Amino acid sequence: MSNSKQRPYKQENYPASPEIIYYGDRKFNYTVIQEGVYPPVAQLKFTEVPNYFPVPDNYIIKTTWSWSNNCQTIQCSIYYIEGNPHYLIYFGNNFQHQVVSVQSTFDASVELHNIITSNKKTAVSGVHLYGLQLKCLAKCTQINFENSIQNYYNPKDRVVLKTLEFTVQNKDYYTTFGEKNPNKQKQKLQSVVRIQDVENVLRDAYHYFAAMESKLPQKYAVSQTRQEIDAHMEQLIPINFVDLTPTIIPNFSEEPDITDPIIVE
Structure with missing residues (x-):
């Protein structure tokens, strides 16, 4: 008999069952x-490496597993709140x-096992508790995701990806695709200049806004x-x-026409 580790396998007829x-x-x-x-x-999260499975939203699954002579049934759920699962x-x-x-999922699994058992050898992977390794389930979720996208536009239309926003290690990235329209870009810059003048937006204030919001034109382009x-x-x-220098120089040596000291004063 081979001592090599047995590869995981599954029995399923999903989604029929x-x-x-x-x-x-x-x-x-699993149920x-x-x-x-x-x-x-841009908002999709993944499990930790090396698995790196996508994490669905509004996800509920019931899991039963056993160790020694014990059997445990739990219900796992995942919900995205403000972009975080x-x-x-x-x-x-x-x-x-x-x-x-x-x-x-790992932290959730640790919290669970700290309550239900003190034997660390019986701990179960968080990914397995949530069933995120199930390819049949991930495939159906992906199909539903692609079908839901089609509801937002006519399938006969030509959909063009223009921008993409994503986050890596708490750093935000904003990427544009295709050639930029110079006319639209020029109009956008002119509008920013007009807003600064009409609304009295200080240039330094706009510089801070542009630093926080990558979609805004940068300060050098506006300048x-x-x-x-x-x-x-x-x-x-x-x-x-206009030269306002007087061309006629008065002659102060002439006798003044008004000599009354009261009037002169």
Whole structure:
């Protein structure tokens, strides 16, 4: 007999049946209650490496597994709140108890095992508790996600990806695709200059706004546009300087016409 580790396998007829049996280092019985949906790509989160499974939203699954002579049934849920997944596990005879984590399935699993058992050797992977390793379930979730996207536009239309926002290690990135329209870009810069002038927006204040919001034109581009507008206005409305220096110099040596000291004073 080979001593090599047995590869995981599963028995399922999903989605015709919500029941899925998965064999790994132990046996898991899953009942899919709500398969959930994937959020937009910019908001989609993944489990920790090396698994890196996508995390669905509005997801509910019931999981049963056993260790030694014990059998445990729990109900796992995942909900995105303000863009971040919250991992819940309900347990007890009537699922009257719960643990929750805003970090990961692993943290939720640790919280659960700290309550139900003191034997760390019986701990179960958070990914397996939530069934996120089930490819059949992930495939159906992906299909539903793609079908839901089609409801937002006519399939006959030509959909063009223009921008993409995503976050990596708490750093935000904003990416544009395709060629930029120079006319629209010019109009946008001119509008910013007009807003600064009409609404008395200080240039330093706008610089701070542009630093926080990557979609706004940068300060150097706005400054260059302002210079171009000033140069164009000088051509349309020439500005001439008038010499106000008097050309007639009075002669103070002449006899004044008014000599009354009271009037002069």
